[in-house]
Amino acid sequence: MKILVCIKQVVNPEKVEYNPETRTIKRNAQHLMNNPADLSALEFALRIKDVYKDVHITTLSMGPSECESKIKELIEVGCDSCVLLSDKRLAGSDAYSTAYALAKAIEKLGNFDLILCGESSLDGETSIVPPQIAEYLNIPHIAFASNIKVLELQRIEVERKVKNTVFKFEVNLPALISVKKESSYLRLPKLSFMIKALSYTPQVLSLDDLENFDFSKVGAEGSKTSVDRFVEQCFEDVKCEIYEEIEDAQIECIADLVTRFL
Amino acid sequence: MEYFLSEEQKIIKKLAKRISDEYVSKVAIKYDKEGIFPRDILDLLAYTELTGVYIPKEYGGFGGGVMEMCLVVEELSRNCAGVAVSYAATALGAYPIILYGKEEQKKKYLPKIAKGELIAAFALTEADAGSDVSSIKTTAEKKGDYYILNGSKHWITNGGEADVYVVFAVTDKSKGPRGISAFIVEKEYEGFYCGKKEDKMGIRASSTTELIFEDCKVHKENLLGREGTGFIVAMKTFDRTRPGVAAMAVGIAQGAYEHAIRYAKERVQFGQPLSSFQAIQHMLADMYINIEAARAMLYSTCRMIDSGAKDFSKESSACKVFASDVAMKVTTDAVQIMGGNGYVKDYPVEKMMRDAKVTQIFEGANQIQRNIIASEIIKEY
Numbered sequence: 203m204k205i206l207v208c209i210k211q212v213v214n215p216e217k218v219e220y221n222p223e224t225r226t227i228k229r230n231a232q233h234l235m236n237n238p239a240d241l242s243a244l245e246f247a248l249r250i251k252d253v254y255k256d257v258h259i260t261t262l263s264m265g266p267s268e269c270e271s272k273i274k275e276l277i278e279v280g281c282d283s284c285v286l287l288s289d290k291r292l293a294g295s296d297a298y299s300t301a302y303a304l305a306k307a308i309e310k311l312g313n314f315d316l317i318l319c320g321e322s323s324l325d326g327e328t329s330i331v332p333p334q335i336a337e338y339l340n341i342p343h344i345a346f347a348s349n350i351k352v353l354e355l356q357r358i359e360v361e362r363k364v365k366n367t368v369f370k371f372e373v374n375l376p377a378l379i380s381v382k383k384e385s386s387y388l389r390l391p392k393l394s395f396m397i398k399a400l401s402y403t404p405q406v407l408s409l410d411d412l413e414n415f416d417f418s419k420v421g422a423e424g425s426k427t428s429v430d431r432f433v434e435q436c437f438e439d440v441k442c443e444i445y446e447e448i449e450d451a452q453i454e455c456i457a458d459l460v461t462r463f464l
Numbered sequence: 465m466e467y468f469l470s471e472e473q474k475i476i477k478k479l480a481k482r483i484s485d486e487y488v489s490k491v492a493i494k495y496d497k498e499g500i501f502p503r504d505i506l507d508l509l510a511y512t513e514l515t516g517v518y519i520p521k522e523y524g525g526f527g528g529g530v531m532e533m534c535l536v537v538e539e540l541s542r543n544c545a546g547v548a549v550s551y552a553a554t555a556l557g558a559y560p561i562i563l564y565g566k567e568e569q570k571k572k573y574l575p576k577i578a579k580g581e582l583i584a585a586f587a588l589t590e591a592d593a594g595s596d597v598s599s600i601k602t603t604a605e606k607k608g609d610y611y612i613l614n615g616s617k618h619w620i621t622n623g624g625e626a627d628v629y630v631v632f633a634v635t636d637k638s639k640g641p642r643g644i645s646a647f648i649v650e651k652e653y654e655g656f657y658c659g660k661k662e663d664k665m666g667i668r669a670s671s672t673t674e675l676i677f678e679d680c681k682v683h684k685e686n687l688l689g690r691e692g693t694g695f696i697v698a699m700k701t702f703d704r705t706r707p708g709v710a711a712m713a714v715g716i717a718q719g720a721y722e723h724a725i726r727y728a729k730e731r732v733q734f735g736q737p738l739s740s741f742q743a744i745q746h747m748l749a750d751m752y753i754n755i756e757a758a759r760a761m762l763y764s765t766c767r768m769i770d771s772g773a774k775d776f777s778k779e780s781s782a783c784k785v786f787a788s789d790v791a792m793k794v795t796t797d798a799v800q801i802m803g804g805n806g807y808v809k810d811y812p813v814e815k816m817m818r819d820a821k822v823t824q825i826f827e828g829a830n831q832i833q834r835n836i837i838a839s840e841i842i843k844e845y
C-alpha cells in the first residue's frame with residue numbers, strides 16, 4: 203500500500219514574527235515546526251505501517267528550502283521518503299493555489315492508495331486544501347477524521363466524531379482523508395531512523411518537474427484570496443478574580459464554566 | 465561546553481533528553497513517593513532503541529560502548545535517578561555476558577536485552593559480603609550437568625523485575641576469590657525466589673530486593689566464563705559500569721543545578737532576586753565548575769574505555785568518586801539555595817539530594833574506590 207501524507211512546515215506560533223510591510227509571516231528555519239494536525243495524520247499512516255508490512259509512506263511538503271531541516275524529523279519517526287515542492291514562483295500562494303500545486307505534485311509522484319492531510323494548518327486554518335486536492339485528483343474525500351482503520355487492502359473505515367456522535371464511513375481506495383488535530387499524537391523517534399535522517403536529503407521538486415502545469419494558477423498572482431491586514435488580538439482587558447474563601451454557589455458557577463468549555 | 469561528541473552520540477543524548485524531559489519529569493515525584501517501578505519508561509527506551517546502545521551490532525544493538533550507555537543514564541538522571549538506575553542495572557547485568565559470554569549465551573540473551581524484551585540484573589552483594597566481595601557465601605555445587613545454587617543475595621537492583629540475573633556463587637571454597645563463579649539465572653528457574661523489597665532513602669522508583677536460592681538448578685551451559693573466574697568477571701564488569709554511576713551523579717547534579725538557578729532568579733528577598741547576592745552567585749559558580757569537571761572526567765574515561773584500553777580501574781574508580789562527591793555537594797547546595805522550599809517534597813531537589821547519596825555507596829563505596837586508586841598509583845610509581 204502506498205500512502206502519501208501532506209505535511210506543512212508552519213511558523214511556531216510562540217515564535218511568530220510578522221512583516222507588516224509585506225503582510226507576511228517571517229519564516230526562518232529555527233521558527234518552523236511541522237503542522238500538528240498533519241502529524242496526527244502521519245501517526246495514522248505509521249499505525250497502518252505497524253500492522254501491514256509492505257506499506258510505503260511518502261510525505262509531501264510545499265515551502266522554501268528552510269523546511270528541509272524539519273522534514274528530516276519525519277524520517278526520524280519512520281517515513282520512507284520525503285518530497286519538498288519548492289519554487290520561488292509558488293510564493294504568496296493561497297489555499298486554492300496550494301491545493302492545485304500539491305495535486306499536480308501528487309500526480310507526478312505516482313499512484314497513491316491513501317492520501318492523508320491534517321484538518322487545517324495552524325497558520326491558515328482554512329481547511330479547504332484537502333478537499334480541493336481530492337477534487338483535482340477526482341477521488342473521494344472525508345474530512346475531520348478521528349480514526350482510520352484498514353478493513354481490507356483497498357477499503358478503509360473512517361470515523362468522524364461530532365460532539366457525542368461518531369459517524370462511521372467505509373470508503374474504497376484511493377481516497378483522501380483529512381484528520382482532526384488531536385485525534386492522535388505523533389510517536390517518538392527511533393535511534394536507527396534518527397541515524398538514517400542524519401544523511402537524508404528530501405527529494406526536491408520544482409514546478410518545471412510537474413507535467414501540464416498551469417503557472418497562472420499559483421503564486422500571489424494566481425491566488426483567488428489575499429491577506430488584507432493582520433490585527434493583533436489583545437488580551438490585556440481580561441480580568442482575573444481570585445477567591446480567597448469560596449462558597450458553594452461560586453464553585454457551581456466555576457464548574458459550569460469549566461464544563462461548558464470541555 | 466563543547467564535548468566533541470560524535471553526531472551519533474549527540475543524537476543519543478538528544479533522544480534520551482527528550483524522553484527525560486517529556487516523560488520522566490512527569491512521573492519522577494509520583495514514582496518516588498509510591499515506589500513505582502518505571503516499566504513504562506523502560507518500554508519507551510526500548511521503543512526508541514536506547515536499550516541497545518551499548519550492545520554490539522552483531523547481537524542486535526547499536527554497537528556503542530560505555531559512553532553511549534552513560535549519555536542515556538546522565539540524561540535520565542537529570543529528572544529521576546531512580547528511573548536511570550533501573551535502566552543502568554540492565555547494563556550491569558548485560559556487561560558480564562558481553563565480556564565473558566559464550567557465543568550461544570550472547571546469541572540467546574543480548575538481542576533480547578538490546579530490544580528491551582529482557583531486563584537484567586547483577587547479583588553479587590550478600591548480607592555479610594558488601595565491600596568485602598570475596599567473602600560471599602552463596603554456593604554452587606556441581607551435580608552432573610547442573611550446578612545447585614544455595615544462599616541469598618542482598619540489595620539487588622531490578623530484583624523481582626528482571627528476567628535474567630548474573631549471579632555470583634562459590635564453586636570451590638578452598639580457593640578464596642578464585643573459587644567464585646558467575647552464572648546466568650532466569651527468573652522462572654525452580655528454587656529461585658525474590659525476597660524482601662527494600663524501603664530506600666532515594667532512587668525509590670528502582671526496585672532493590674533480596675534474592676533467595678534454595679536448591680536452584682542451573683544448567684552448566686549457564687556458567688559464565690570458566691569456573692573460578694567469577695571474581696574477575698565482577699571486577700572487569702565494574703570497571704565498565706562505574707562510569708555509569710558517575711553519569712548518574714553528573715545527571716543528578718545537573719538537574720539540581722538547573723532548578724537552583726531558576727529558583728535563584730525568581731525568588732526575591734531584601735528586594736532583589738537571590739541570584740544578585742554574591743554568596744549565592746559563588747555557590748552557583750562552584751556548582752558549574754564541579755559539574756563540568758566531573759563530566760569532563762566521565763567522558764574522557766568513557767573514551768579511554770571504548771578505545772580498547774586494557775587497564776582503566778583507576779580512571780573508572782576516580783570518575784565515580786569525583787562525580788558522586790560532586791552530586792552530593794551540588795544537591796546539598798541546591799537545597800540550601802532553595803531554603804525551606806528546598807527541604808520539602810514540592811520541589812524536586814529534596815529528592816535529588818536523597819538520590820545523590822547512593823552514588824557514593826553502591827558499585828563499591830567511595831572508600832573502596834579510593835583503595836583501588838591508591839593501590840594502582842602506588843604500583844605505578
Ligand SMILES: Cc1cc2nc3c(=O)[nH]c(=O)nc-3n(C[C@H](O)[C@H](O)[C@H](O)COP(=O)(O)OP(=O)(O)OC[C@H]3O[C@@H](n4cnc5c(N)ncnc54)[C@H](O)[C@@H]3O)c2cc1C
Binds near residue numbers: 587594618664
Ligand atoms: C540501592 C542499592 C542498590 C544496590 N544494587 C546492587 C546490585 O544491583 N547488585 C549488587 O551486587 N549489589 C548492589 N548493591 C550493594 C552495594 O554494592 C553495597 O551496598 C556496597 O558495595 C557497600 O557494601 P555494604 O553496604 O555491605 O557496606 P559495608 O561493606 O558494610 O561498608 C560500610 C561502609 O564502611 C566503609 N568500609 C568498608 N570497608 C572498608 C575498607 N576496607 N576501608 C575503608 N572503609 C571501608 C565504607 O565507608 C562503607 O561505605 C546495592 C546497594 C544499594 C544501597
